[in-house]
Amino acid sequence: MLPILTxxxxxxxxxxxxxxxxxxxxxxxxxxxxQPALTPTDAVKVGILLGLVAWVFILMVExxxxxxGAAVVWPSLVTSLLSAILTVVVANxxxxxxxxxxxxxxxxxxxxxxxxxxxxxxxxxxxxxT
Amino acid sequence: xxxxxxxxCGSQGTTSSSSTSGVLSDIAWLLGLVGTVTTVVGLFxxxxxxxxxxxxxxxxVWIAAVAGALITFAVVLDFYRLRxxxxxxxxxxxxxxxxxxxxxxxxxxxxxxxPFTAMHDRIDVVVKCVYWFLVENGAAFVQCNSxxxxxPILRGYYKSAKVCGAGLGSTIGAGxxxxxxxxxxxxxxxxxxxxxxxxxAWLCLILAVLVALIVAAVCxxxxxxxxxxxxxxxxxxxxxxxxxxxxxSTSDYVTTKGGLLTSGDDDGARxxxxxxxxxxxxxxxxxxxxxxxxxxxxLLMDACPVVIP
Numbered sequence: 001m002l003p004i005l006t007x008x009x010x011x012x013x014x015x016x017x018x019x020x021x022x023x024x025x026x027x028x029x030x031x032x033x034x035q036p037a038l039t040p041t042d043a044v045k046v047g048i049l050l051g052l053v054a055w056v057f058i059l060m061v062e063x064x065x066x067x068x069g070a071a072v073v074w075p076s077l078v079t080s081l082l083s084a085i086l087t088v089v090v091a092n093x094x095x096x097x098x099x100x101x102x103x104x105x106x107x108x109x110x111x112x113x114x115x116x117x118x119x120x121x122x123x124x125x126x127x128x129x130t
Numbered sequence: 131x132x133x134x135x136x137x138x139c140g141s142q143g144t145t146s147s148s149s150t151s152g153v154l155s156d157i158a159w160l161l162g163l164v165g166t167v168t169t170v171v172g173l174f175x176x177x178x179x180x181x182x183x184x185x186x187x188x189x190x191v192w193i194a195a196v197a198g199a200l201i202t203f204a205v206v207l208d209f210y211r212l213r214x215x216x217x218x219x220x221x222x223x224x225x226x227x228x229x230x231x232x233x234x235x236x237x238x239x240x241x242x243x244x245p246f247t248a249m250h251d252r253i254d255v256v257v258k259c260v261y262w263f264l265v266e267n268g269a270a271f272v273q274c275n276s277x278x279x280x281x282p283i284l285r286g287y288y289k290s291a292k293v294c295g296a297g298l299g300s301t302i303g304a305g306x307x308x309x310x311x312x313x314x315x316x317x318x319x320x321x322x323x324x325x326x327x328x329x330x331a332w333l334c335l336i337l338a339v340l341v342a343l344i345v346a347a348v349c350x351x352x353x354x355x356x357x358x359x360x361x362x363x364x365x366x367x368x369x370x371x372x373x374x375x376x377x378x379s380t381s382d383y384v385t386t387k388g389g390l391l392t393s394g395d396d397d398g399a400r401x402x403x404x405x406x407x408x409x410x411x412x413x414x415x416x417x418x419x420x421x422x423x424x425x426x427x428x429l430l431m432d433a434c435p436v437v438i439p
Contacts, residue, residue, distance in 0.1 A: 008154065008155035008158055010270075012154070015154040015158055016154075018158040019154065019157055019158050022158055022165065025161075025165065026161055026164070026165030026197065027194070027336070027339055027340060027343065028336075029165060030169065030172065030194050030339045031190065031332070031335050031336050031339055033173065034190050034335060035332050035335050038332060046332075046336055049340075053340060061153070061157065061205075062154070064244065065209075065240070066154070097173070098166060100165075101162055101165030101169070104161075105161065105162050
């Protein structure tokens with residue numbers, strides 16, 4: 001099995017980052033079809049905008065649909081923003097629209113996995129993740 | 131009764147088992163697939179305006195709306211596939227214990243609003259310690275109770291006709307919503323794209339793409355809501371019951387048989403997917419939260435064959 005697929009199955013943080021990065025990369029890739037490269041400052045602004053929208057999408061999927069609840073709200077905000085900003089900045093520099101979504105998936109996975117490792121996952125005595 | 135070593139609650143630190151829902155990794159793949167295909171299509175007419183059924187908008191707005199509709203539809207279909215259509219490999223097993231809680235399908239407002247996400251009826255059983263190996267073997271996570279002994283829990287799902295009816299209805303409704311949503315998304319996104327934005331043209335473009343995608347996705351979800359509620363209403367079925375017809379409730383002593391698997395929807399815990407046979411043995415006189423000591427001491431004869439862990 002591909003390593004990236006394995007980590008998406010094992011780590012909530014990594015797959016959250018991948019979705020945020022992939023979402024931002026896909027939308028930015030669409031815009032790149034028509035829009036020449038942005039300045040780095042504008043790229044960061046677009047990254048923040050797309051990161052916030054990706055966060056709302058992730059909240060809907062994880063907190064509501066999959067019943068992870070409120071525990072994912074703030075961690076997913078940080079993951080979404082960092083993943084989306086990094087994705088847009090890198091995709092803007094690379095300037096190949098077709099690659100943008102994959103840049104997002106890759107960098108989002110890395111950001112999510114790294115944040116998970118830095119912050120650690122807490123489990124209470126009953127085995128419930130918090 | 132002499133118990134074996136108690137499993138450690140929580141994460142098992144394993145790297146071999148799934149511990150997140152399959153839906154999440156599927157969404158990531160969908161983004162990659164749909165994003166690539168639609169962007170390649172867009173490359174052939176990136177500055178063009180496309181017209182269909184009298185609706186005109188830049189090609190990028192069209193592909194954003196199509197992507198939003200396609201991805202959302204695929205997510206709805208994926209929930210239905212994972213809940214009701216897939217036949218994962220399971221391990222035939224039998225265990226017994228006391229029911230800590232019964233979690234019905236459609237137990238929350240979210241399940242009513244997004245009927246395709248509803249999970250099958252579930253019972254959480256504090257198992258006798260002789261069955262702890264079933265909770266632990268192959269698990270990425272062990273669920274435990276809130277009693278003083280933090281007794282291990284084995285979840286059991288009962289296949290619900292209402293959940294599958296809602297899933298099928300949602301998928302059909304989402305398909306209709308995807309077609310309607312694509313056109314509405316293009317209308318909304320196209321209106322933004324046509325604004326005279328001057329030096330902020332890039333912002334208008336991003337917003338047009340974003341709005342087209344969101345409007346299309348919302349229409350798919352509205353279709354899924356309508357179809358899911360119709361499908362749920364058309365299906366029959368009741369709460370989880372024992373083989374003698376008794377409805378299960380907290381404090382029941384039960385034996386359950388079925389197929390065990392490691393479930394990403396349960397943090398990687400071992401669960402019955404699904405329980406196929408349930409024997410009711412009576413009721414515990416103790417109060418919840420239950421300890422494994424309760425069924426160990428009071429449910430001496432269950433309906434499982436003798437096990438040698």
